[in-house]
Amino acid sequence: MELNYVHPFRLAPRSFKCLQEQLADQLDITRPLPLEGVRSCAGVDLAYWKEGETERGVCSIVVIDNRTHEIMEQTMSIGTIQTPYIPGYLAFRELPLIAEAAEQLTVTPDVFLFDGNGTLHPRRMGIASHAAFFLNRPTVGVAKSYFKIGGIDFKMPGNEKGDFTDIRINGEVTGRALRTAEKVKPVFVSPGNRIDLESATQLVLSLVNKDSRLPVPIRLADLESRRLKREAK
DNA sequence: GCGACAG
DNA sequence: ATCTTGTCGC
Numbered sequence: 001m002e003l004n005y006v007h008p009f010r011l012a013p014r015s016f017k018c019l020q021e022q023l024a025d026q027l028d029i030t031r032p033l034p035l036e037g038v039r040s041c042a043g044v045d046l047a048y049w050k051e052g053e054t055e056r057g058v059c060s061i062v063v064i065d066n067r068t069h070e071i072m073e074q075t076m077s078i079g080t081i082q083t084p085y086i087p088g089y090l091a092f093r094e095l096p097l098i099a100e101a102a103e104q105l106t107v108t109p110d111v112f113l114f115d116g117n118g119t120l121h122p123r124r125m126g127i128a129s130h131a132a133f134f135l136n137r138p139t140v141g142v143a144k145s146y147f148k149i150g151g152i153d154f155k156m157p158g159n160e161k162g163d164f165t166d167i168r169i170n171g172e173v174t175g176r177a178l179r180t181a182e183k184v185k186p187v188f189v190s191p192g193n194r195i196d197l198e199s200a201t202q203l204v205l206s207l208v209n210k211d212s213r214l215p216v217p218i219r220l221a222d223l224e225s226r227r228l229k230r231e232a233k
Numbered sequence: 234g235c236g237a238c239a240g
Numbered sequence: 241a242t243c244t245t246g247t248c249g250c
Binding site: 045046048085086087088090093094115116117120121126127141143144145146147148188 | 237238240
């Protein structure tokens with residue numbers, strides 16, 4: 001994949017917020033993305049470990065065929081992590097390795113799914129939203145835990161698969177608590193960019209099964225990144 | 234200052 | 241995210 005990536009980690013941390021605000025103005029989360037047109041889905045995840053004083057990380061991207069759930073392609077990248085984890089700024093920590101792995105893809109996925117938020121973020125610029133600006137593809141954020149914004153709590157959805165509650169930040173519904181399996185802890189879905197919340201919700205529901213409450217591509221990327229980490233240590 | 238805090 | 245044994249349950 002051809003990317004137009006600019007290393008955000010070379011910016012001073014104080015300018016992280018400024019860049020997020022600038023990019024947020026260019027988001028488009030109004031477009032439906034019909035499931036029928038989605039053939040390939042990429043899942044992205046990272047694993048970390050320490051080598052002395054330096055922190056290392058490995059990123060895995062797994063692309064699956066949306067109909068058969070078979071793996072179409074997978075890529076990886078390993079490197080030193082330059083930025084610490086700061087809530088609200090996860091993208092600056094993880095995007096460098098994600099970009100390296102994405103560049104190696106020979107197929108261009110119809111959509112990318114991330115372990116983390118999209119617009120469910122203080123400045124509507126979670127990692128899924130940020131990544132879309134160099135992937136140039138629709139992106140979706142799927143977080144395993146709730147990132148509280150502006151003191152707003154989420155309402156627990158019903159217990160059936162597909163039940164959800166909207167999460168409204170500053171008068172705008174930016175995400176949902178979604179039950180992806182019966183009586184299982186909900187996940188938090190939000191559009192990254194180039195897709196609307198409803199399409200993102202339906203896509204996530206179409207990609208889960210009884211073995212994982214997370215979309216299959218993310219689950220596979222999680223397993224693979226951990227395997228690569230054990231291999232590298 | 235205190236607590237909360239995606240991964 | 242990661243550190244970690246056993247353990248309850250399908």
